[in-house]
Each structure stands twice: as structure tokens, then as C-alpha cells.
Amino acid sequence: xxxxxxxxxxxxxxxxxxxxxxxxxxxxxxxxxxxxxxxxxxxxxxxxxxxxxxxxxxxxxxxxxxxxxxxxxxxxxxxxxxxxxxxxxxxxxxxxxxxxxxxxxxxxxxxxxxxxxxxxxxxxxxxxxxxxxxxxxxxxxxxxxxxxxxxxxxxxxxxxxxxxxxxxxxxxxxxxxxxxxxxxxxxxxxxxxxxxxxx
Numbered sequence: 520x521x522x523x524x525x526x527x528x529x530x531x532x533x534x535x536x537x538x539x540x541x542x543x544x545x546x547x548x549x550x551x552x553x554x555x556x557x558x559x560x561x562x563x564x565x566x567x568x569x570x571x572x573x574x575x576x577x578x579x580x581x582x583x584x585x586x587x588x589x590x591x592x593x594x595x596x597x598x599x600x601x602x603x604x605x606x607x608x609x610x611x612x613x614x615x616x617x618x619x620x621x622x623x624x625x626x627x628x629x630x631x632x633x634x635x636x637x638x639x640x641x642x643x644x645x646x647x648x649x650x651x652x653x654x655x656x657x658x659x660x661x662x663x664x665x666x667x668x669x670x671x672x673x674x675x676x677x678x679x680x681x682x683x684x685x686x687x688x689x690x691x692x693x694x695x696x697x698x699x700x701x702x703x704x705x706x707x708x709x710x711x712x713x714x715x716x717x718x
Contacts, residue, residue, distance in 0.1 A: 520607045521562045521618040523657075523664025525687045526550055529563075529577065529603045531595055540583045541592070543568070547577040550603050560606040560620065564688070565662030565699040566590050567606075567620025590622045591661075591697045600688045602662040616657040616664050618701055624648045626660070628696040634678060639668070640692060641676040644700060649673045651706040659701040663687050 527550035535542040545563060552573060555561070559570045561578065568580035587593045626648070630641035642660070644652070652658060652675050656667050665677040684690040692698065 521567070521604050521620055521662070522607055522614055523604070523616055523618045523659050523662065524614050525602045525604055525663055527603045528600050528686070528688060531597055531599045531601060532577065534595060534597060540581060540587060542571075542579060542581050543595070544574065544579045545577045545601065545603075547603060550605070552578065555605065562602075562604045562606075562618070562620045562662050564591065564601045565618070565620065565659055565701055566592065566622055586622075589624065590699050591625060594697065600691065602687050604662060616659075617704060618659045618662075618664065619704060620662075621701065622699045623651075623702050624700050626698045626700045628692050628694055628698065629674060630676075631693060637678045637680050638684060638690070639676055639678050640689075641674055642698065642700075643674050646673055648700055648702060649675065651702040653703075653706065656706070657703040660698050661688060662699070663689060 527548055529545050529547045531543060532546045533544040555570060557570050560567050561570060566586060570578045571581055572579040582592055624645055626642040626644040628640060629643045632639050652667055652670050654667055654669050658665055658667050668676045668678060679689050
């Protein structure tokens with residue numbers, strides 16, 4: 520589990536592709552891995568990856584073909600910056616919202632506009648994802664926990680404050696950028712409960 524509060528920006532050092540998927544070597548920069556070990560989970564742009572090796576300046580992780588197909592990872596490039604968050608510890612507070620690191624789908628940026636000191640971003644998502652997105656609800660975009668401003672048809676928008684812009688890679692988003700989306704888990708549970716009551 521994660522919180523959607525990014526702990527550091529890292530970058531893709533190397534990408535090794537194979538028929539079975541890919542292996543990523545990731546520089547973690549300021550992220551402290553002194554308490555991390557092989558087998559731990561680290562969210563990379565919102566995707567939960569398992570550490571297969573600690574490299575001193577970062578870690579390596581394997582990515583399946585399924586993950587490549589369901590996330591923006593198929594378009595990863597060497598030196599690209601990514602958002603990083605270590606998994607939630609039992610004694611850690613939750614400042615964002617509970618995030619699983621299991622991406623529900625890919626969204627596409629349809630608008631980027633200045634809004635005072637913040638930036639307002641509109642994102643187009645598939646109908647099977649938008650149905651779970653609610654005004655003032657939570658959404659995870661590239662691993663970042665954000666609050667939804669509004670939803671209209673298959674487009675929703677969020678405001679990104681200056682601190683989040685500087686602490687994450689969201690400042691790099693532009694028109695037609697693809698992003699990883701994870702919906703609020705509570706929405707899924709509510710739908711499941713309601714569907715059971717109808718049976």
C-alpha cells in the first residue's frame with residue numbers, strides 16, 4: 520500500500536527489454552533506501568514494483584508484459600524522471616489517500632492552464648474509469664494523490680499546487696501526455712456492495 524505522497528523524483532537509468540517484459544534500473548536520487556531490501560515494494564509513477572536488486576544509487580525491478588500494456592511504461596525512456604514512493608509502513612501516517620499501486624488505466628492530458636500559482640490540468644479517461652471518479656474525490660495520477668475538481672462526461676480536472684509541481688514530475692505534463700490513473704479504492708468497494716444488494 521502507498522499514500523500518493525511522493526518521496527522523491529528518480530530517473531530511469533537503463534531499460535532492458537525482453538520477450539517476457541522489461542527490467543528497469545532506476546536511480547532514486549534523494550530517496551533513502553537504507554531501510555529497503557530485495558522484495559520490498561516501491562511505486563514508480565504509481566506502479567507498484569518489486570525490488571530485485573539494490574544498486575547503491577537505486578534499484579532494479581522487473582516489469583511484466585501485462586504492466587507494460589496497462590500503464591505508460593511501454594513509452595518509458597532512458598533518463599526520464601519518475602515519481603517514487605516506498606510502501607506504507609505500519610507506523611506511518613497517511614497524508615494522501617490509500618493507493619494500491621495497481622494502475623486502472625491510462626489517461627490523456629487534454630488541457631494545461633495556469634490557475635493563479637497553481638496549474639489546472641484536464642484529463643480524458645476511459646468510461647470504465649470515469650464512472651468511479653467523483654467531484655472532490657481522490658484520484659492518483661502518476662503516483663500522486665490529488666483531489667478531483669470536477670467531472671464532465673469522460674473528462675475530469677485537478678489543480679496542482681506549487682509544492683506538488685516542484686516535488687513531482689507533474690510539472691512536465693503537456694497536451695496529449697499519457698498518465699497512469701488509479702481510482703479511489705472506496706469507489707470500487709461501494710459499487711461492489713451496491714451490486715450485491717441488487718442480486
